[in-house]
Amino acid sequence: MGWEDELFALFDDLEAEAGSLHAAERDAEVADRSRAEYQQVTLASRLMASLGTEVTIDVVGIGPLTGSVERLAEGWLLLSTGDHDWVVNSRLVGAVTGASVRSVPEVAWSPLTRLGLGSALRRISEAGERCLLHLRDGSRHEGTLRRVGADFCELAEGEERRVVLVAFDALAAAQSRA
Structure with a gap:
C-alpha cells in the first residue's frame, strides 16, 4: 500500500x-x-387522544374507575363504565393507566370543550335523572340535581327532598343511577 x-x-x-x-x-x-x-403536553391532551379508549383513572375520594373516555372538556371528563356514566372532575384525577401514547394539543380541540363542569351538571339536571355525587372526602349524596350555579350544584336528597349545596371544588364525580 x-x-x-x-x-x-x-x-x-x-x-x-x-x-x-x-x-x-x-x-x-x-x-x-x-x-x-x-x-408542553398536558394530562388533558393525553386524555383527549384517548377518546374511545378504555382507561383506568384514580379519582380522589373514589378510587380507581375503569371505562371508556367518551368526552373531555374544561375541568371534566365523561367516563362510561358500562353500567354507569361518570362526570369526573378532572382536577381530582390522580393517575391514569391505559391512556394513549399520543396527545392532542388544545388548539385542535372543538370549541365545545370549553364548556365547564357546570355545563355537564346542567345536562344531568335538565334530564331530571337521579345521580350520586361523590365528594373528594369520600362522602356521597344521592338525589336529583335541581339547579347548577357558577361554582356549586343544588341536589334534592332523600324522600324529604332536603337540599344539599355541593361546591365544584369538593365534587369528585357525578355518577348516573340509571
Whole structure:
C-alpha cells in the first residue's frame, strides 16, 4: 500500500469518526428538544387522544374507575363504565393507566370543550335523572340535581327532598343511577 492509499485511508477514518461524533451530538440535541417540547403536553391532551379508549383513572375520594373516555372538556371528563356514566372532575384525577401514547394539543380541540363542569351538571339536571355525587372526602349524596350555579350544584336528597349545596371544588364525580 502506497503513501497515497494510507493518506486516503486516514482521511476516510477521520471522516467516519467526525460523522459518528456529529450523529451522537445530533442525537443528544434531538433528545434535549424532545424533553423541552414534552413539557408542553398536558394530562388533558393525553386524555383527549384517548377518546374511545378504555382507561383506568384514580379519582380522589373514589378510587380507581375503569371505562371508556367518551368526552373531555374544561375541568371534566365523561367516563362510561358500562353500567354507569361518570362526570369526573378532572382536577381530582390522580393517575391514569391505559391512556394513549399520543396527545392532542388544545388548539385542535372543538370549541365545545370549553364548556365547564357546570355545563355537564346542567345536562344531568335538565334530564331530571337521579345521580350520586361523590365528594373528594369520600362522602356521597344521592338525589336529583335541581339547579347548577357558577361554582356549586343544588341536589334534592332523600324522600324529604332536603337540599344539599355541593361546591365544584369538593365534587369528585357525578355518577348516573340509571
